[in-house]
Amino acid sequence: MRGKHARPPAGPLGPIRDLHRRSLRTVDLRAQLVGLGALLVAIAVFTAGALTIDRAPGPAPGPADSVDAAARPASAPPVADQPAGAVSSAARLRNPDLETTATPTRRPVAPSPRPTAPREPELKIADGLQARYVVSGSWDTGFVAGVVVFNPTAQELAWRVEISHARSAEVQVVTHWNADITRSGSFVVFAGGPLPPGGIQTFGFEALKKPAGPVRPTGCTVNGTPCEIPE
Template sequence: MPGKHNTVIPLRRYTFIAGAATLLVVLVSWVAVRAVGPAHSDSRVPLMVQPTMPLGGPGASVPPSSVVPTSAVPTSASASVSPSPVSRSPRASRSPSKKATTRPAPRRTTSPPAPAASFTAAYRAGGNWERGFVAGVEITNKSGPARTWTVRLAFDPDAGVRIGNTWNARVTREGDTFVFTGGPLAPAATAMLGFEASKQVRGRIQPTSCTVDGAPCRLS
């Protein structure tokens, strides 16, 4: 039994001595680094070894470890994005619309259709000589009651026509037009007006226009 106590005690003592020696080596190395570090102009950060356990007793003060400040980087950047105001063009001012004044459409006066021509006529040329001629117009009442008729006859002004004797009609002159009137003419009846005229040209001449109550005559 006494032999066993002697063996355990030296082992504990050796362990304590080894730990103390190791701690002393670490302390000496730290002091050496602290002493040699400022003499060098190297800008590198010196190696700092912090002891794993406090030196000395409970009342011993431990020098605070030097902390190299790092560049301050903001952890969060709040980007204030304010919405750009949207410019809205003001609404176009609408002028009050003027009421359209509707005018009544003018009434169309429709004239009654002209009655169908009840008279027909045909120009007939007679004898002709150097300074004169004989001619006539045949008038027929196709329909309607008996009534008078009017024949208008015109010649070329350069021909110099002058009407003398006339039968079955009365004749007047309106400028270069000769107006013959006669009747009344019964329905389906036919009348023949005739005249003798002088002229200033040679050869046979024809009228430039011939109508009976506005309807054209046939020229032969």
């Protein structure tokens, strides 16, 4: 009986058949070796590529970026929040010619009041001359009187003093000095000048009268201004 794995009987083609089988085994072994070598090469290439990618140096940080990152605190606002016209520190390091002055915000300023110069006290200058009527002596039939004229203004002025008495007193000027005189009954005009600023002019006269007691003039003016007549 032939076994399950019994060889076929050798014949004239037996040697050729054996050679063919050995050739097939050799080809299969070579194919397996070639495949294994290709697999090893592929694994080596993949591993080397991964290492190359991991070890590839990235872009070196520039001095401006490193300084900017180190100088900027964690709570620093982003560049977009910076005011218009401001330049970041990194941009200034990259280009020193950049202007770093931010556009100022103009605020309305209230105008300050101008100092006023102190006013000088106003000098009150009289509008005209001043005069004072004085009786220097009196008796039953006559009297002697005088007038003092003062010029408080800033210019020279001619003066005119008008004196009048009651008709009943029958006053009659008989003599006078330091003035020109014009008579018209009991009305007498004395004139002179010009009187310089601050100047004083005194004139007088002697007159007869009818009353036994003192006689007071009813009117006295200097250039239209009433004279001072003491009681």
